[in-house]
Amino acid sequence: MKQTIRGTKDIFSxxxxxxxxxxxxxxxxxxQFNYKEIRTPLLEYTEVFQRAIGESTDVVGKKMYTFNxxxxxSITLRPEFTAGVIRSAIQHDFxxxxxxxxxxxxxxxxYERPQKGRQRQFNQVGVECIGYDSVKSDVEIIVMSDLFxxxxxxxxHIFKINTLGSKESRKRFTVELNSFLESKKSxxxxxxxxxxxxxxxxxxxxxxxxxxxxLSDAPLxxxxxxxxxxxxxxxxxxxxxxxxxxFEESNHLVRGLDYxxxxxxxxxxxKLGSQDSLGGGGRYNNMFEEFGAKPTPCIGVxxxxxxxxxxxxxxxxxxxxxxxxYILVAKQEYYSLALKLQSELISATLCCVYFDLAxxxxxxxxxxxxxxEADFVLIIGEDExxxxxxxxxxxxxxxxxxxxxxxxxxxxxxxS
Ligand code: HAM
Numbered sequence: 518m519k520q521t522i523r524g525t526k527d528i529f530s531x532x533x534x535x536x537x538x539x540x541x542x543x544x545x546x547x548x549q550f551n552y553k554e555i556r557t558p559l560l561e562y563t564e565v566f567q568r569a570i571g572e573s574t575d576v577v578g579k580k581m582y583t584f585n586x587x588x589x590x591s592i593t594l595r596p597e598f599t600a601g602v603i604r605s606a607i608q609h610d611f612x613x614x615x616x617x618x619x620x621x622x623x624x625x626x627x628y629e630r631p632q633k634g635r636q637r638q639f640n641q642v643g644v645e646c647i648g649y650d651s652v653k654s655d656v657e658i659i660v661m662s663d664l665f666x667x668x669x670x671x672x673x674h675i676f677k678i679n680t681l682g683s684k685e686s687r688k689r690f691t692v693e694l695n696s697f698l699e700s701k702k703s704x705x706x707x708x709x710x711x712x713x714x715x716x717x718x719x720x721x722x723x724x725x726x727x728x729x730x731x732l733s734d735a736p737l738x739x740x741x742x743x744x745x746x747x748x749x750x751x752x753x754x755x756x757x758x759x760x761x762x763x764f765e766e767s768n769h770l771v772r773g774l775d776y777x778x779x780x781x782x783x784x785x786x787x788k789l790g791s792q793d794s795l796g797g798g799g800r801y802n803n804m805f806e807e808f809g810a811k812p813t814p815c816i817g818v819x820x821x822x823x824x825x826x827x828x829x830x831x832x833x834x835x836x837x838x839x840x841x842x843y844i845l846v847a848k849q850e851y852y853s854l855a856l857k858l859q860s861e862l863i864s865a866t867l868c869c870v871y872f873d874l875a876x877x878x879x880x881x882x883x884x885x886x887x888x889x890e891a892d893f894v895l896i897i898g899e900d901e902x903x904x905x906x907x908x909x910x911x912x913x914x915x916x917x918x919x920x921x922x923x924x925x926x927x928x929x930x931x932x933s
Contacts, residue, residue: 524629524637534836535826539669540622543642546665547620550657552644555619557601559626563591568807569600571775573716580627594626597774599801599817602645607810612648620644622822634792634824643798643819650814652749655780655800656756662784662796662818663762670835671786671828674795675763678782679770680750682742684803687778690741691717701731721769732769739768746779753780776801780816786828795828796820840932843891844872845882847898854897858907858925865926886912895925 521527528536544554563583570577582594595601598621611617622642629635644661646654659676666674681687695717702710706725713720720728721735739747757764764782772781781799789795798818805813829835842862844855855872862870871889873882886894896908907925910917920928 522637524631524635526636526638532826534838535829536822538836539642539822539825542669543620543622543665546661546668547644550618550661552618552620553616555602555605555621556623557595557598557605557621559595559624560592561595561601561604563593565600565604566593566596569603569776569804570597571716574773574775575719576627576774578715580629582626582628596627597625598623598641598643598819599645599774599776600804602817603647603804603815604808606645606647607805607808612813617647617649618644619647632792634789634821634827636823640822641819642822642825643796643817645815645817647815648813649816650802652752652756654816655753656760658798658816658818659757659762659764659782660760662798662820665820666784666795666825669825669829670832671795671825673787674784674828675765676757676782676784677767677770678753678757678764678780679767680739680742680746680780681771681778681799682738682746683778686741686743686746687718687738690736690738693736693741694718694721697735698731704731716775718771719773721771737768749779772797772799776804776807778802782818784818784820786824788828788830789824792824794821795824839867839869840893840929841869841871841889841891842893842895842929843882843886843889844870844895844897845879845886846872847879847896849876851897851902854902858895858897858922861926862929866930866932868929868932893929 563581566581567577572578576596581596584592586592602619602621606612620643623640624638625641626638629637631637644658646658695713698705698713698717698720702713704727705713705720706723706727709720709723709725709728721732723729723732754764754766770781770783772783777799779800779802783797784795785793786795796818798816800814800816802812802814804815805811844858846852846855859870859872862868873885877885883894891912894910894912896910898908901907905922906919907922908917909920909928
């Protein structure tokens, strides 16, 4: 039998509980910042990503799942959310609908070399904030990211921040960087030598020790920024300090997607090994124009949900489970009564209510109740049927009481 495709995985109980929890906290937190949910298609025209992300990036150049559909149109499984959200914002004129703050979660596809924390199908949760250029909007994204992580139970993360300045400043810097790196070409790693012609800025955040050595003497982007760009970044840092949000300035951080300018950041965790980036984002003020629309400033962030789950590993205390109730019958003919009780309890309480769906003996039903870690067992026996009562056994304390059948829903609604 075939197994799952390399780099993809099935998610099921008990891990699925963490996913539901994560989605719930994300939805609550982002809604509290007045963000509205958006769901865009998994499939987009390939051109959407080529235009928005940039041909020279690894994501577009090497990692996209692109195919021609039966109508011979080039289609791509989304390798990130941002481009699709902006395509949607332009198509539906979100700015005029006052839909400027959007959040999302769902699957993403990138053809990568799989390892811990790196898959070919993974999930992102994130936000895009459209139409604001203020430092306030930069800082709000960080504040919201910080709170989201704290709300899910992560407290040891750190923000690595940088500014890439405007397109013009970056262009001037790239000329200098290129001539510096060309002069050191033979000392660079093979990967960086290739990038020299495709995307030299990316060499800046290479992890290869060989490259790091060369880069220690490289010109700095910060020396090419205008006074206004520098003061903008200073203002962000000052506000973050004021809010006691831990950050590190990282002047080699450039991000792997081409659309960024000005403020960029990554959020690193502590348990992920080499794939330590929990999330990342930044300002991208040119994407509307790339799509032929009116220039509109934007900023956003996305988190890798698998990585958040890895970071939370072992924290099952975060999850609240409903009270579980197993209905046990002494005779098979009492099942109609069990079904009736199940419906009554489910409509009146938040309990999880279930019984044996095979035809197990009384003893084996008890075994099943134990194996499924039921909190309570309801016993429908001959005496109970004769007296319209139910015996309720608390499986933690082993205490057993008798409750009138018509009072059962009330009894459990107080518990759940
Ligand atoms: P990104 O840095 O490419 O940014 O991805 C964001 C996060 O997705 C990463 O920090 C990581 O946690 C997770 N991630 C990336 N690749 C994988 C993978 N192969 N397996 C598991 N997790 C992965 C973006 O996607 C931008 N769209 C973020 C953004 C939003 N910028 C502005 N708005």
